[in-house]
Amino acid sequence: MTDRDDPEEFRALAHAVVDWIADYRAGIAAHPVQPQVEPGSVRAALSPLPERPQPFDALLAELDRVVVPATTHWQSPSFFGYFPANASLHSVLGDMLSTGLGSQGMMWATSPACTETEQHLVDELAGALGLPETFTFTGGGGGTIEDSASSSALVALLAALHRADPGWQTDGVRGDERIYVSAETHSSLAKAVRVAGLGSKALVVVDPEPGGHALSPDALAAAMSADAGAGLRPVLVCPTIGTTGTGTIDPVRRIAEVAREHGAWVHVDAAWAGVAALCPEHRSVLDGVELVDSFCTDAHKWLLTALDASLLWVQDGSALPAALSLTPEYLRNPASESGAVVDYRDWQVPLGRRFRALKLRAVIHARGLEGLRAHLRGHIALAEEFAGWVTADPRFTLAVPRSLSLVCLRVVTGRGSEADDAATRQVLERVNASGSAFVSHTVVDGRYVIRVAIGAVTTGPEHVTALWDQLCAAADAVLAESRS
Template structure:
């Protein structure tokens, strides 16, 4: 493809994306294709000779688009938001156009140094502690997801135990601590790091807040110490996936400091809310106790996937765990010790120029625009929660401090299992309508519906229409 051909087709692709986003409400939120339907329409063999890009766009419209679930639809209330805004898309396009492989500073200095700048900007924007800045003992790095961030934190925590697992491997039994509401990526990190799923301890939660019980955590750590294990990492969550419950980071941190255990804070969804000063209470205890902290701009901060920010209070254990320097990567800049080589801050060697899209978002919206987005979605969710609270046919899960609301239809005359089955039928009917997309969770044996507001395209009329449809379905 020549530069002129790229120019011509590139304009058509940008127009296609703009038209898609302008008309996204015309699509059913959730794809309606059956399993295997998309594949059946695609050729079984690759083309022997090249085709024009017009054929690609035609098949995108006719074959692929019906199989897309529209995450940017204003009626998408499922999971958590996965924002993809214009500035972010354009930043990603620039990254693809440059084609940078930023494994070490020398392979493209701008790739590394822009990342340090935007993550230091985020430290300020989110009110995080200054020792998370890259010009301090810690520093930030963009991972692909919170799952990778958890794995990197776990490897650093293992290294800090003094066993030098990076060289000798795990020779003792290590333990990791989560609650029943902690994301499953932490158990996966334990598996990948060699700790093992059987050594993941599940800490009790407060029945009212669903936050981790710091007292029970201390009991579990004490029992593991007595049995000869090495308590290695605790994960405290700010905004759990099921309900956005918030673990008491300060109380957990005090236990971790007393016991010498690494504290990782998973704020994948909720952390970006701290761009609003009035919501920074969610990070109470982070500055004093967190060894690592993760939040995802690619969820709620208008930046398209993948962009997960990980900060460490002290980067040394992570680099000790991950740094390997083969001869073909040696260079004068790295040898000088004056630069950051982000290959030592992640599991893969290679990395894309991901900071470009985050930089584009921060510059386009500014702090004011980011706060307006967070405050607007929180306000819509809180208004929805008020409607649920005032309706005698529904029950509301408290608390709901951010932009996720969990609720359920009341069926007082039905046993719990029958009520759950009916709730699932309501959920299926709503999602089959094409107008909205919700998900569910289960708390204390009861099925709850989850409505997460987060798309910049979602207006009050969309939330109001969703509530009307939910009431009719029940």
């Protein structure tokens, strides 16, 4: 055993790892989607860190014995929780290549290929999504791959603070900044506001449109005007295309028109649903996006790409570096100083970065853009069918209209909302405890709701049908119990 790497040892071990992954994925449906394990049981079962080298087989055996049985199988075809985390096997291939190359793409000079492959990808993908050319590097904007939509929201907020007052870099925040969201906006915006030192006082939760959940442009206009009148500064508004709770699509165009009057930055959080714009028939979700400053959608949710790959575009390609750049001597280099290159470290909070573009490029290469569209359309069609079953069944009701591949439902007991809440929760618990499928929940207008997010890479009609059967059986049992 040498302390240097041996590519031939790797070749042998990696083939075994590949087989392990292929076998795990081939057999994934046999596992309970969510494990039933006690806190601390995994820690107690893991072996201590060894002093001396151990055979690699033993690691794979430990995965089988300890890790897999305590894993929530996000890649299971019966995983319908939260939003999907698509780690397609094509993206696994791309990620292997990225880790194998071992690049560190903090600056163009520290790996030109890492930076330019990403630039090429985000420019091309902007076109495929139907984003205006002003979001591309070619058109004066640009894009990047952050680790998460949370980080995308944070850097958009920092760019907004900088644009609102460049003195922010020296003097810090002033306390008069205001950030506008809806009650449905993802919690990452509230977290970004906290991280950025603004405090929750800066977060204005705008009323929804009457009878719905979308952020109301009229209420936004009133809130912004009142704040501006009170000497406060509207800095950013975040409309969502496909909220986490209900898949609500905020009216981006009208929101952006209101925001413009106050010079506020508009950041669109389309983490889950934005990728639907790859399909011309769903491109209307982007209506008004030409008026916004930044747009984020995650390739690691519904676009077949393993964590972490959050796509962020801005119309002003200098906005993020202006806000975030800070150059110590040891990072100075002629390429950066020429201004002819992009240094992605200035587009994010961390300094170091992986070659994330490869995993998404591998997916698109292997499936083609048409394969991506087929993936999305398949899930949307399944959700449409599923929503039809809910609507037609007296045991259930849709909590909100279906949004793309997300269906939100409640159990109907006929004995009032609180009984419906309890029954809905019990149905969710029964389905999840069975291990045959996993769904998660939210609360809408104070009422408990089951969310069915169709979107795992291998989910097909048979899994959605099985989920429906499970829900119906659970509802029958719960309704029978509640009547007895």
